[in-house]
Amino acid sequence: MKMHKFLQFLNQQLTHWRRQYKTLRRKGKLMRSPKGKTHTRELLRTMLKNVFLFLSKTNEKSERRKQERALRSKAQSVNIKSSICTVGLDWAYKQRYSVILAIAVVSLTGIIGHKLYNQTQLKVGQPAPQTITAPYTASIEDQKKTEAERKAVSTKSLQVLMLDARINEKINENLQQLLDDGNEIRAVAGAFPFFAPVVLSISTQRYLRSCSESEWQALLSAVENSKNQQQKGIGQTTPDAPNQKRQPRITSKSDSQNLEKTQPVDFSQNTDFTQAVAELESYRLTTSEKSLSLVIAEISQTRQRYIQATAKLLKLETVSPEAIYEESLLLDLSDVEWEKTQMGIHQSIERILTQGIPQGLPKNILQDAVSLQLQTFVPESAETLAKNLLLAVLKPNLQKDEEQTRQNAQKAAAGVPPVMVQVRRGEVIVKKGAQITAWNFEVLEHYRLIRREIKWQELVKLGGVIAIAIGIFVWVERHIDYELRQRDRLLVLLLTLSVPGVIVIGLPYTTWSALGLLLGSFYGPTLGLTVVGLLWPILAISLDMSKAALLAGVGGGILGSYIAQRLRSREELALLGVAIALTQGGIYLLVKILIGQVFGSTWYIVFQEAGLFALSGLCWSVIALGLSPYLEKVFDLVTPIRLAELANPNRPLLKRLATETPGTFQHTLLVATLAEAAAKELGCNVELVRAGTLYHDIGKMHDPLGFIENQMGGPNKHDTEIKDPWKSAEIIKKHVTEGLVMARKHLLPTAIQAFIPEHQGTMLIAYFHHQAQQMAQSDPSLNVDDADFRYDGPIPQSRETGIVMLADSCEAALRSLQASAKPVGEKRSVKDVSTEQALAMLNNILRAKWQDNQLVDSGLKREEMSQIAQIFVDVWQQFHHKRIAYPKLKASSTGRNL
Structure with missing residues (x-):
């Protein structure tokens, strides 16, 4: 067997050397020069070196086999002992889906039914x-008696009151409004005193501007008669009219007109009248008739302004039912007295509000307190006016401090011994x-x-309910587009357990918002809403918790599940966390309003709890956002946000791709454009297609010049250096394996890594396969195996990777078609010619891929091939649209171009 392998190896080496020998001889580099002799020596040296390496490797392999046999015999006994465990683990692995479902039922039942473990008989x-x-x-x-005594003591504890700043602010606003009204009325009446007090006393000036028209006319007549009598030497003039009491002051212009129609009366018994006549006569004697006339004219103007101010005051009293201002109280004060009165009112109300006005304070006590304060700060003549103003605006500004009162009650109760x-x-x-x-x-x-x-019966019932809920979840899972892995089911279980787990700890602000946000972001709204909707009734019937709290949490979870996957940035998710917080707080408050708890004495606590629920929703959303990147990496998840981050051209791997292989990078961008358009039309995951396409050719960085798009018009190393289609095919195929190594090194998600091998599938490297076939025709000893020129696969396993395979194949064809198109200026434009050619070419390419069974596992349909081809052509036309031909510029007379 060893000899057979050795002879086979020698045969392959001799064939290779013979091919090299023919190549060198054909080029004239062999045995024709000293340099040719060097080539021959190098060839022989390489041959001997390979033979010795083969023999040494053969010996090493035999020694390694002996060691492996020894280790196998030693481990055989250990394998027998661990066979039972291995069988158990194998069974668990094969049935891992059922195991996870069983774990889900047991864990959820165990946590939700924790109260059933230690029940009394x-x-x-x-x-x-x-x-x-x-x-x-x-x-x-x-404990019952102790609790009763402590409750009695806490009930008798003193209430703690606190100032309500809002009421104080409202009181000050009302007071300032009244003072502004008084200032406006006094501004209409004019300055007072309106003449020097040394000439006309303040009491006289007050009388002159406020007396009735008949009194004023009688006074003018008396002054005139006195002047005439002095000129005749008769003495002081007295009115001829009979004696009569002083008429009431005028209050309006109509009253003065009515009084003018009455008969003249005698005002000599009126002290103010006689004093005014005397002071005016004295002024005339000390000055002149002209000065007296000016004074009388000024008094007439002042009287007119006074009448207008009185009318405005009556109008104000008509609007306000409480007669706060009275003519004699407001207008009879001098300007200095009015300023002191305003200042004193502000000081008095500040003291009164600081001391506080409790609810139910008797009115007479408040009146006495106001009078006591005003005696110090307000002139005596203005005390009545100031008192009316303060009593009109003052109201109780003390309210019960619920928190301090509760703490006092707790302290008092804690002091009661058991x-x-x-x-x-x-x-x-x-x-x-x-x-x-x-x-x-x-x-x-x-x-x-x-x-x-342990209440086993209740636990079994609860477990049955949870099993039904999990069955519904499994049914929904099988009807959604996203296929869950075992790790995904484990993550869903862990996130679901967090909700009852936090409740068991005793915290009512549980993780509904984080659950909805993460599930919706990772797996879409359908799965998130299913989990939240199934968990809601289970917790409602199993745990003793506030229904308002439960509804608030469920509302936040539903909102997060429904919207999360639509968002494309962390900032938008942060805003979603704010929306979830407002939703939870609003639902809690709305439920409390519906049941009427807001309108009682505990409204303060209800609003506080609503704020805490809103804050908890925001906090859990922030925690979910912080955990999301780690969960994505640990559980190998791809979310729209992570895909957008991976598609950022500033990522280290993509920056290297653009720098080291610029041609491949441009090719990648064009393929991404084609694939995105097709994915959008076919309803696929566009973000996944974009990110996967950007990384599908990163393996070309291992040998950039081995790919023609990076040679920038330079020599092709496959033709000038390698000249071996088998080695060239290995270089081309290696960009898949090297790409996977780079992807794993940079921790790219599995969904992105799938694009690297699947975009090539098991396609044939046709160019070098054709070269090898030509070489085999000239050299029958060469054997061309198609497997040496095919990618290792796998073929596309999803619609997204299938689209990228088609876009990758069509991009080069469209580029070559554009390069070979006729230039603009001929009878037919590029667009008119290329559209039909491009569509026919792409249909042929896609048909070839379909017939080669490259798309059998992708989920793409045969009828979609023509649609994809049309989409690719439309996008290509947008990039290579028709342009107008600009006229050539003629040289100017000076010989320079414009």
């Missing part, structure tokens, strides 16, 4: 099976047939006289 309200006595004397806490009851040895705890009370149960628990057991 006796319960409160059940009859005692026998009379039970105390085994020894002990002091036992009566109520201890002594139970003596032999004392009957409960008689046979009597109902077990809460106190009896506590005593039995203290003495550990209650047996605990």
Whole structure:
């Protein structure tokens, strides 16, 4: 056998040497020069070296076989002992799908039904099976009485009140509005005093601008009569009208017009009237008649403004039912007094609000407090006005501080010692047939006289429900486009277990948002919604948890499952996390509103819980975003976001491809364009096709010049250096194996790695196969085996890799067709000629691939071949569209081109 192999090896070597000898002789390099002799010596030396290497390798192989036999005999006994374990592992591997389903049922049942493990046989309200006595004397806490006393103490604890800043702000706004109204009315009335107080006293000025029109006319007549009498020397003038009491002040322009129609009356008994006449007469005597006329004119203008201000004040009182401002209170104050009044009001209300106004405070107490504060800051003449203003805006600004009140109640309750009851040895705890009370149960628990057991029946029922839910999940899984692997099912199980697992720990803010976001991102909305929808009723009937919390979590999970896979960036997923948070908080608040808990005294706690649920949804979404890249790598997942990241040309492998093999990189971009267009039309995963196409030829970096697109018009090494179609075919085939090595080294997903071998399938390397056949025709000793010129495969296993195979084959054909097309300027354009030629050529290529059984496992249909060919031609036409012929520019007269 060894001799036979040796002779076969010598035959192959001699054939190879004879072929080299003929080549050298044909080129005239053999035995015709010193250089030719060197070639001959090198040929003989290589022959002897290969013979010795073959013999040494043969010896090494024989020695290795002896060692292997020894090791096999030693390990035979160990294999016999471990055969049982091996058979078990083999069975588990073959039945791994069923094993994972069983693990899912057991683990979900175990976590969700954790409360069924340690259940008591006796319960409160059940009859005692026998009379039970105390085994020894002990002091036992009566929890019911202790709780009652602590509750009574906590109820009597003082409430903690806190200032409501919003109410204070509203009070200050209302007060400022009233003061602004007062300022506006006083601005209409004009400045006061309107004349120097040393000439006309403030009381006189107040009287002159506010007296009735009849009084004003009588006053002018009195001043005029006094002037006339002085000129005649008669003495001081007195009105001729009969005595009458002072008329009321005018309040509107209509009142003054009515008063003008009345008969003149005597105002000499009116002190303000006589004082005003005296002061005006004194002013006339000390100045002149002209100055007095100017003063009277100014008084008339002031009276008109006063009438307008009074009308505006009446209008304001009509709008507001509470008469806060009164004419005599607001307009009779001087400007200085009004400024002090405003400042004093602000200081007083600040003190009052700081001290706080509780609910139910008697009105008289508030009035006394306001009066006490105003005495210090407000002029005496403005106290009534300021009091009216403050009482109009002040309202209770203290509210109950729920948190501090609860803490005080807890502290008070914690200070109450437990109520201890002594139970003596032999004392009957409960008689046979009597109902077990809460106190009896506590005593039995203290003495550990209650047996605990596992509720197997309830666990079996729960397991049955979970098994039905998993059956529905399996049915949905088989009807979706995405085929789950065992690792995918394991990840779905782990993510599902996180929801009840967090609830079991005692945290109500569970992982619904992370579950929906991750499942929707990894496996699509159908699978995510199925898991969330099946888990919801199971938790609702199995665990004691708030229905509002459950609905809020489910709402966030549904939103994440439905939208996650549509997003194409981490930023969009982050915004989805915010939307999930708002959804969870909003649903929780809406449920509480529907059941009426928001309108009670605990509204503050409800809003706080809604905020916490929203915050928990955001936090779990952030955790899911942080875990997503690691889960993608550990479980070998491809999501749209990861595919977009892998398709980034700045990735190290793609940058190397563009730098080291620029021709291959351009070829890759064109193939990607063709494949994306076909994938989009056929409803395939466009992101996967784009990313997979960019990496399908990375193996060409192992020998860039071995591929014609990277030779840039230089010599072809296959024709000038190698000249051996078998070696050339090995170089071409090696770009697949080297590509897989690079892909694994850079941790590319399996879905991306599949494009590297499957885009070539088991196709024949036709060019070098044809060369080998020609050489075999001239040299009958050569044997051409088709397997040496075929790729190792596998053939495309998905529609995406099948499309890339077709695009890769058609791209070179379209490029060659474009290079051979007629130039523009002939009777027929490139577009008119190339379209029919391109479509016919591509149909032939696709037909050949189909007939070669390259697409039998891809899922592509025969009728789709013509559609794909048309898509490729359409894209090719977009790249090589028709252009107009620009006219040649003529040289200018100076000899230079424009």
